[in-house]
Amino acid sequence: MKVHLFGAVSSPSCANYALQRTADDNAQQFPAEVVDTVKRNFYVDDCLKSVASEEEAEHMVNRLTDICAKGGFKLSKWISNSRTVLMSIPEERRAKEIKDLDLDTDQLPVERALGLQWCIATDKFQFRTSLQDRPTTxxxxxxxxxxxxxxxxxxxxxxxxxxxxxxxxxxxxxxxxxxxxxxxxxxxxxxxxxxxxxxxxxxxxxxxxxxxxxxxxxxxxxxxxxxxxxxxxxxxxxxxxxxxxxxxxxxxxxxxxxxxxxxxRGKFVEQKMADLPEERVLPDIAPFTNVGVDYFGPISVKRGRSLLKRRYSSKRIMDDGESLKCKPGCKRLGAFCETTNKDQCFGKASDKTYFATGSLIVKKILNEN
Known part of the structure; x- marks a missing residue:
């Protein structure tokens, strides 16, 4: 296979590989700057190169044309901000905008360089805008x-x-x-x-x-x-x-x-909560029948002007549901637990969290503390 489809998805990649391979295969026959220009200064089928003098520019044009011809690439549509360099390029290989110009007297046109407006005469970039009529939305x-x-x-x-x-x-x-x-x-x-x-x-x-x-x-x-x-x-x-x-x-x-x-630039923090135990969300039980008390810690407690850090936890003995061993701090749950007046049940929400309701449990908590 010696040709590739024009316009296929793989066409730019294949063309770029062929160009790079041409530079590698002929690296020994051309100066390093010419080979490096082929590898680094081509964007698809456009080459942009800047050199310090007109003599170097003429030499670069000729050497680039020769090395690309080795791979079957024919460079054309040349343009430069130097009239001397343009005169050294054959007319058939110049850009169509300057083929019919008198390079001694005519004004050089404005050319597009990778989408930018390039004024060749002044060697400046400029921008062209067309004010479009669009709604204010x-x-x-x-x-x-x-x-x-x-x-x-x-x-x-x-x-x-x-x-x-x-x-x-x-x-x-x-x-x-x-x-x-x-x-x-x-x-x-x-x-x-x-x-x-x-x-x-x-x-x-x-x-x-x-x-x-x-x-x-x-x-x-x-x-x-x-x-x-x-x-x-x-x-x-x-x-x-x-x-x-x-x-x-x-x-x-x-x-x-x-x-x-x-x-x-900070993001708002979203409070994450665990799922409620199954006993609290049964559809056939009236609301607040089972009330859960979650033990957590550590929390900061202020005593006078001092800040103390205490850990509150509880542990239930799995027997008849009436005995409970608590560590210091459970008295503070008394105000909440006193609102319950009916013995209900114990339930385990997770490995470290327990919930309980009922007057028997409240009395046990208050007695042990």
């Missing part, structure tokens, strides 16, 4: 916020208020198609007005100044203020590839040690 707001494509997180400071608004709507248990309150709708309208200004916002693709020269090494220092609404991180001294090692883990540890964050 949870569903409409989510649709507009999700349409803002920002894979690098450049617009996070702008999109955060809209996401916080969605969180507030969830807390109020508003339905998906329910119109939001007036106080929140004003916040949403203000955010939509700012959204129209996003098209004027641009970010340089290369953070290094043009006249800076070749750096020996690069570090990324990121500082962020703490916030109760959004997670912030503080990462310093990263590798030259700008990969922050264990950044999320470090942020979670900092948040977990913050007392204020733990109070705001």
């Amino acid at each position: 949870r569903r409409g707001i989510l649709s507009v916020v999700s349409s803002l494509y920002d894979p690098l997180g450049i617009l996070s400071p702008f999109s955060m208020p809209a996401k916080l608004l969605l969180q507030e709507l969830c807390r109020q248990n508003l339905k998906w198609d329910e119109v939001i309150p007036h106080s929140l709708s004003q916040r949403w309208r203000d955010w939509l007005e700012d959204l129209q200004l996003i098209s004027k916002f641009k970010v340089k693709r290369c953070i290094k100044p043009n006249c800076f020269g070749r750096p020996d090494r690069a570090q990324l220092h990121h500082f962020s203020d703490a916030s109760q609404d959004g997670k912030s991180t503080h990462a310093v001294k990263t590798k030259t590839k700008y990969w922050i090692l264990n950044a999320n883990s470090a942020a979670r540890k900092i948040i977990s040690r913050c007392i204020t964050c733990r109070r705001n």
